[in-house]
Amino acid sequence: MAERRTFRWPALLTPDGRGIAYGGDYNPDQWPEEVIDDDIRLMQRAHVNTVALAIFSWDKIEPREGEFTFDWLDHVIDKLGNAGIAVDLASATASAPIWLYNQHPEVLPIDRYGHVVNAGSRQSWRPTSAVFKHYALTLCRQLAQHYKNNPYVTAWHMGNEYGWNNRYDYSDDALAAFRTWCERKYGTIEALNKAWGTAFWSQQVNSFDEVLLPRHMGGDAMVNPPQQLDFERFGNDMLLDFYRAERDAIAQICPDKPFTTNFMVSTDQCTMDYAQWADEVDFVSNDHYFHEGESHVDELFCSDALMDSLAAGKPWYVMEHSTSAVQWKPFNARKRNGELMRDALAHVAMGADAINFFQWRQSASGAEAFHSAMVPHAGEDSKIFRSVCELGKTLNELSEAGMQGSVLQRGDTAILFSAESEWATRSRTLPSSKLNHWHDVRDWYRAALDAGMRADVVPLAYDWSAYHTIILPTVIVLADADVRRIADFAAAGGTVIIGYATGLVDDCFHVGLGGYPGAGGGLLREMLGVRGEEFNIVNESSVARDGSDDDACAAADDPAAIALSNGAMTRLWQTDVTTIAPHTTVLASYQGAAAADWELDGTPAVTSHPYGAGTAVYVGCDLERHDIAQLLESLANVMNHTETANPSVVHTVRESADGRMRFDFYVNRVSAPIALANVVGEPIITYRCDRTSDGTFALARNGVLVTKTMR
Template identity: 60%
Template sequence: MQHADNWPLGHGPNAQRREFRWPQLLTADGKGIAYGGDYNPDQWPESVWDDDIRLMKKAHVNVVALGIFSWDKLQPTEYEWDFTWLDTIIDKLGSNGISVDLASMTATAPMWLYEKYPEVLPVEANGDVINAGSRQSWSAESPIFKRFALEVCKRLAERYKDNPYVTAWHIGNEYGWNQRHDYSKNSEDAFRRWCKRKYGTIDALNEAWGTAFWSQHLNSFSEVLVPRHMGADSMVNPAQQLDYERFGSDSIKEFYKAERDMIESICPDKPITTNFMVSTDQCVMDYADWSDEVDFVSNDHYFTAGRTHVDELACSDSLVSGFANGRPWYLMEHSTSAVQWKPLNARKRHGEMTRDALEHVALGADAICFFQWRQSRSGAETFHSAMVPHAGEDSKLFREVCELGATLEALSKAGVQGSEVMAGDTAILFDADCEWMTRCETLPSMQLNHFHAVRDWYYAFLDAGARADVVPLRGDWSAYRTIVMPTMVNISEQAARRVREFVCAGGRVIIDYATGLMDENFHAALGGYPGMLRDIAGVRSEEVVILGEADGEPDALQLDSGATVRLWANDVTSVGEGAQVLARYVGPEAQDMELDDVPAIVQHPFGEGVSWYIGCDLSVEAKAKFLCEHVTGQPQEAPSIIHTVRGDEHATYHFYLARDKKAHTITFEGEPVVAFRARTDANSAQLERSGMLVTKIARK
């Protein structure tokens, strides 16, 4: 993912990816960091619109995403269209220097469409229809819905193809939010076609799905079923379920592409995107795949309250940057303060909104946008915070919105927009297949979570003083020094071969306890774990030992390194030649579980490189200690600052961010560009809580 001086390079040797195109602003040169949010003028009387424009200019807003949920306003009945309001607001925005990212408006369909054509509704696993009234209450495989949606796209593109104020297209919105799993007849028929394209013959599908188990042999593709509800205690064929997950991502992607292609056939000159949903509690689609189909990657991210707020944001952003190949990406949505859809809707303290926005920029975002511009007065998201809150213009929150706009303008003038994030020397690998697989209910433990394992390794690297990148498995990670394989339960032969070649060539790999248990079709590794990675790891494990709350059984094990294991331990019965055991199970609990003196962490030379096999779950603290002692060579002292670098041919930009609630003194390089809650003196700075310093070093 990077070349010799650590700047991002590309997605992978065989990627078929759309050309990167970034939307222009209505500035003199079209450049600058985009700042704004979702704008829903159709939810307000027209008398409010001019005041919206006034406040947007006061806040330095230069872009809005327009019309995302406005289909019924555009097409009030099946045979009636009204563009007057849309023409008016686009002209008002553009004439005031505010560009428009125009939505295809298909995220929410009009109620008249559902009433007349109820067959467009998706179906849940138990057969219940997902009724209208929320977002995305439609099936991606419904030909009727697709016909109506593409007509909307066609009319929008024809009307605004030459409008200079419309500078980008926003297709759909958060695809898969409500119809990610559709069990309708249309979906089942499409799944059968998808399986036939993938496998070619029914014998190949039977082999992949292991249908010899439980008498599931299929005689033809017409017998293929979607994995509907089979009873409270029943278990779905895991290979079938994994293919259904893959199909769902592909199905909705094809619907997105149909919308995109309709608009592009009429309006080919404006860049196109759709907003992903990436945070460490969700990665709805196979976004490594989807990212090939957009002109620029966009993401919606909502903060996780608590101690890990800053770290989680950085981890999620790192993966988005990985999807974007290190190119700038677009933060389409985040919140000014609290949302309304979590069990606990924590607000942001003063300064945290600005800190979060600047952290997104530090990790590669060239657009900082919110949901939404004006806080709704009614509806399901009434208490979702916005740029203009219920309290109005005279409020702490809106004043901070204005201050953030000025700060982003300063970064734009300094030349940050268009620069790229400098890569680290470690890639933590992420894969949608592995994320979907760890949700399977037939694994040794249902507490596995691939993305959470990625997150915990990311935190551990931060605590060890070394920032890692999160990179898609299918991406190009060959130039990194170290890769981490966190809970990658299912690994294909191709992926195993890439890892083998990487380590043979001098790379280093960390393989954790639940990695390599099976292949991509849920076929178990024969001969011992970690399956196809055994030769690299230099270990052979015969059995998995699960810990937990069982009467009279140990619920934790100790290692001679001082670490505690609470979930999972692999019974390693042999290690390879030249391998070094770094930690073993010890103590009465290990004796009781017949694991006393069994290797738990093993270092193994392989080719010109080295592997570390972590045969048990470790806490973030224990991971960081292991990294400091064996991988990074850093002292065991959790750094309080996240330091990232962006750069281009003209300059490098250093971002220094406080991770915790304390004040910190740092030394820095370059000339200060932005000092948010920071006081600078010569080459040192005092960062207050939520503080960030951005400096610039011109290239000679």
């Protein structure tokens, strides 16, 4: 891992520079002057103290090549600063002006089919284009020179959601850069051929000049998995290099202000390997958009658990989330029943010291006109704006209570996340196309909450040795070194829970021989005390792919689910474990008619094996969330988990660096009201929460209670 940059947090324009940051993306270039004055008035009313500015303003800053105009931006920054509102100033490179694309169409990306990705949206540029980088870095230097001494600009916001539209580029620039990247990684062409397994399908290359990009190869052609995984890594690295170039161009001129860029972490995406990116920012930021439905708050907590780990025990920044509905999903649900406040406070409960929205004022035109904002189309006389003001007041109260700068207490269980395993699950060459590492992390996280446990989500690449238990759900890719770390963790007394699709391949996408799971040259099997010979993939539906009655009847002969002896069910994947080592305990096996039909009746499904001073648990099949929760409950003693929390509440604790202040958050995660007893500390925030006559608290749907304890 790279050496991490020193943590630096952007100051507010308060007397001591401290406080929870509150605001959002501000786009005054979309509005006439009189609206800007009204914005300042409403921002002060809402307790807004920071905005992200000029994210998509390149064409306004440089309307023609080499002609830079800062007067309008100076004017806006002065108005904001005089009102006590700090500016997180963007490098403005996320979207280039049309004149640049017209003059240099060679900067446009190419998709895998050879089509040009045309201008007109965001990030229509190649990260490997020397031409585009020249223009972008020129802009960065101009901005840095102009604003290096501006007291109202307190942070730099590099780019915006790197990789949103140019994560995959198949241009000739990318091809040349990929060949260089491969040569730097492997050193010799022989090493690349070995890593990529090019003996298959006559893919051997004789020099790095013969290396190809995984472009479209035909209707049902399958890309070589190691090549595709390396292309994923390459794309991540090229965008990270571009970010560094922008950051360093500004830092050479203006080194005294902190740098960040907004990650995109939610459990439906992991665009980059943010475990790498987190080392390169001064403070970690994220754009998080909610998942409608019953998973809403759980998904938020799971994503934030990863963000807290990426922040390495320091506060982090919510750069974007939404006040209500977005406009880019097939079904754009709005927030209701206090979810705007609940979501924001949930982020704070998980370590965030900045709550920002996209965007301040809802656009009257453009692609995001129907994306909700802090000031909606209906204006200030609206439910949303009143809620925005209420939230600003609440965050101000938390600031006055000394919350800012306190850090989140860690749990004793870590669910390990790997961006490379998430990328690997997208391969079309796996036993099932329905694997999804990040979704499995989310399901285990939610199941832990159901079991009264709160787990952390930690990158595989990080240090997780201090935890009591680690869980690896569908961590398909495990390098030999990672398997060694896992085995050492168990040998030292830790509990390891390995999921059914974990350790299928090494970091070159090579399958370990000798049985499943094969990673680590047999060490993973040795630790688990099991050996599988085959994967049993169950058809989730008896309906034929082509819809014909004949095929449906044939498919109906295949059972769609298999029962376990502990009452659980598996519906997708069962590893056919044929050998168990001495001292391996079978915690559950497959049983019943469906198991017999698949020749699995009595076969071990879940096992436990002592390893050194610790324990290794193997879950050889997919399980539904409630079954995972029951399994975790049954393993509580093995996991050294002695205190069970109320599963209807997410309870987190933040503590000041000196240990004198403790803040307890209690968030209702179910749709029904709940009663809270044995609450620690004195209430400072009671949102949809009432204190009853007997001293307990009644927490309504989406209710939040925050207490403070002085020591």
